[in-house]
Amino acid sequence: MPRIILVRHGQASFGAADYDCLSSQGVEQARHLGKVLHARGENIDALWCGTLLRHQQTAANLLQGSAWALEPRSLAGFDEFDHQQVIARYEPRYSNHQTMVDEIGAATDPHEAFARMYGKALARWYGGTADSDYDEPWNRFQTRCQSALEQVIDRAGRDETHLVVTSGGVIAVLVQAMLGLGNAATMRINWTLANAGMTTLQAGNTRQWQLLSLNEHSHFRGHHRYLLTWR
Structure with missing residues (x-):
């Protein structure tokens, strides 16, 4: 097999x-x-x-x-999938990578702060309510x-x-x-x-x-x- x-x-x-x-x-x-x-x-x-x-x-x-x-x-x-675009569509300011690094890095727990933000960004993507915002919507991926x-x-x-x-x-x-x-x-x-x-x-x-x-x-x-x- x-x-x-x-x-x-x-x-x-x-x-x-x-x-x-x-x-x-x-x-x-x-x-x-x-x-x-x-x-x-x-x-x-x-x-x-x-x-x-x-x-x-x-x-x-x-x-x-x-x-x-x-x-x-x-x-x-x-x-x-383009994780950078998924993040930027959730938080447009993070299209500037350094801005994201600086803000997340200033959190008490940067790893937890990133995970929380990224989880929300992913949920917006796979939720299907904003498909037109992405070059590759979740269902197409x-x-x-x-x-x-x-x-x-x-x-x-x-x-x-x-x-x-x-x-x-x-x-x-x-x-x-x-x-x-x-x-x-x-x-x-x-x-x-x-x-x-x-x-x-x-x-x-x-x-x-x-x-x-x-x-x-x-x-x-x-x-x-x-x-x-x-x-």
């Missing part, structure tokens, strides 16, 4: 003006995951990734760690992600395993479609996805796809616990 392993990218440059670049921690996470999969004897038949730099860097470092002779196939459908997964499914042969490097939002909405979750629950899943964690989908005897595992990150336990991050 074919499998698809969805991998969230390694840690990016959270809080920086340009988020789309792996941190040194993110590079190590991706390489370690590659080593672990290789040591498990995983036979990966195809490697896919989004077109964002953090996706491509994660895929490249994963390959370096695993020594698999694969050429990543890029598919824009696996790109993350859902459709795009599902279409990308279907393209991979169509190419996954019997007993093949395809690995897809993507982002948390993409993984969350694909899980949503399989489990019939509401939007708020879907975003809660998004917040819990570990960097370089794995979510596995598998086809049953009737080719009906099902969720086999969610957010597996046991490869960052024990001596490698220092690699476990969420942001």
Whole structure:
């Protein structure tokens, strides 16, 4: 039976003006995951990734760690939503990144202040009451992600395993479609996805796809616990 392993990218440059670049921690996470999969004897038949730099860097470092002779196939459908636009449409002043950094940084608990603000920004986006404000409304994002997964499914042969490097939002909405979750629950899943964690989908005897595992990150336990991050 074919499998698809969805991998969230390694840690990016959270809080920086340009988020789309792996941190040194993110590079190590991706390489370690590659080593672990290789040591498990995983036979990966195809490697896919989004077109964002953090996706491509994660895929490249994963390959370096695993020594698999694969050429990543890029598919824009696996790109993350524009979180900066989601924030700016909720609070226009935050279209200036430094303004957001300064204001959030001045809070008693900056992490909590950002989480509260970002949660409200996301709720406005997925609430569906202001779709015209966004280049990609929530429902269009859902459709795009599902279409990308279907393209991979169509190419996954019997007993093949395809690995897809993507982002948390993409993984969350694909899980949503399989489990019939509401939007708020879907975003809660998004917040819990570990960097370089794995979510596995598998086809049953009737080719009906099902969720086999969610957010597996046991490869960052024990001596490698220092690699476990969420942001």
